[in-house]
Amino acid sequence: MGYVTQTAWEEHFAQGKGFRPLGDGERALLAGHVPVPEGGGRALDVGAGTGELAAHLAATGYRVDAVDYADAAHARAEDEHPGDGRVRRLTLDIEHGDWSELEPAYALITLRLVVAFIGDRTRTLHGLGKRLAPGGVLVVITPLAAATRPEQRSIALDEDEITLLAEGWERVERLDADGLVMLVLRGPRHRHTQAVERRGVVSGPALAAALAVVTDGAGRVLLGRSRRGMWEAPCGKIDGAEDFAAAAVRELAEETGLVARAADTEVIAPLHDAFQGVPRLTVVVRITAWSGTLTNPEPHLFTRWEWHHPDNLACIGQVFTPALHSLDAVWPGIVPSLPPVTSYPIATAEYA
Secondary structure (H helix, E strand, C coil), X not given: CCCXXXXXXXXXXXXXXXXXXXXXXXXXXXXXXXXXXXXXXXXXXXXXXXXXXXXXXXXXXXXEEEEECCHHHHHHHHHHCCCCCCEEEEECCCCCCCHHHCCCCEEEEEEECCHHXXXXXXXHHHHHHCCEEEEEXXXXXXXXXXXXXXXXXXXXXXXXXXXXHHHCEEEEEEEEECCEEEEXXXXXXXXXXXXXXXXXXXXXXXXXXXXXXXXXXXXXXXXXXXXXXXXXXXXXXXXXXXXXXXXXXXXXXXXXXXXXXXXXXXXXXXXXXXXXXEEEEEEEEEECXXXXXXXXXXXXXXXXXXXXXHHHHHHCCEXXXXXXXXXXXXXXXXXXXXXXXXXXXXXXXXXX
C-alpha cells in the first residue's frame, strides 16, 4: 500500500470508517507478552485510529501516547475510547513528521494494522526502535498477504516483508492473533548489514554498469527492495557508447520514475571487483538534483523504493554488493567489513 495522504485519512475517519476491532486473542497475547512493567510504563501507539488499542493499554496500566495523522480519528477516539485520562493524543505523520513531542523512551511501542501504510518503513521502524527504553518491546500486528483476499492485500504484509522486519531485532516472537500476525520484537540490532550477490551465472569478458547514489533534500539515500530479497540502488549496464552519467540517469528514470539531468550528476569513482571470476566495473554516479514522483515502474523487479538515513545503512540487512561498495564510496566507513574492492576516486568533494 505505502504512504496515504492526511486528507485521505481525514475523510476515512470522518465518514465513520475504521478498521478491524481489537480481538480477544490480541488482548490475551498482549497481556501475556508485554505486561505493564513494575511501577508502570509509557506506551506509544502508532496509527492509533479511533483509539481502541490505546484505551486497552491504558486500562492495563500504561500511560499511552496515541499518535495518528488525522484529527478526525482523535475526535472519534475521544467519544468512542476516551482512555480515562491516561491517553495523550498527538496528531503526527510518523513517517515524515517532527517527533519532538514524543517521549525519548517507551516501554512498549505498538503498530497495529499500520505498517503496510508506511512507505519508508525500514527507516521508520529503525527510528522507533531507538525510542525503546532498555528492555522495551515493539509489537507489530498485521494481516498476512497470503491469508487476505486479493483486493485487500495492499494493506497486508507478505512473508518477505515480515522477514525483513524481523532481521532488525535480536529476539523475535511470531504469534497468531485471531488470524493476524503479531510480531513481538526485542533488542534492535544496529549492525547487521551484509553484502550479497544476485543469483545466476554470469559469462563474458567483463561486466560494466553505472550505479546511481541518489539523495533527497534531507540527505537520505534511495534504495529499492528487490524481488531477490535484498536492497539495491538504481543500476544497470551501459547501453552501447552511452556514458556512465547518462546511463545512471536513464536507469533512475526506468526504475523509479525520477528524472535527472546528466549535467547535474557527478561521477565519484569506478569500482573494480569480480563476481564468479568475471571482472566487474561499477561506476558510482552521485545524483542530488531530480524531479518527479517516486514510483515503482518495474514491480516485477522491485517491491518498493525507500529513503534511508545514511547513519542507518549499517542495519538494513542484505544489500547488493556493488550498491554497498558505492554507498561506501560516498560515505566512507558507513558500513564496516565490506568485501574487497579497488576504487579509483574521481570526485574530491566530501559528503555529509
